[in-house]
Amino acid sequence: MAAGPRHQHPDQPIFLGAPGARLGLFSERQPGLRHVALATDAPGQLLVAARLDALGIPYQRERHRDSDSIYFSDLDGATLEVMVPRT
Secondary structure, three states: OOEOOOOOOOOOOEEEOOOOOOEEEOOOOOOOOOOEEEEOOHHHHHHHHHHHHHHOOOOEEEEOOOEEEEEEEOOOOOEEEEEEEOO
16 A cells, blocks of 8 residues: 555544545554544435434534544444545
């Protein structure tokens, strides 16, 4: 896998692989699974947020440099991200 561009900020990941199927490596944490990110479009993300609201599952919105994301935990406590890439 080819590494993507490096960032000036140490908390930003370095991505490996092709756009749409990348693995992000973070330097500021211990090795292990940080979270799983799934990309969708804005209407798809709204449907996920509506479903989480209906189920009473809390989530957090974040705006990143290149995406808008919502984060929530699955039943095992793993963090899931549903992101909408910004072009």
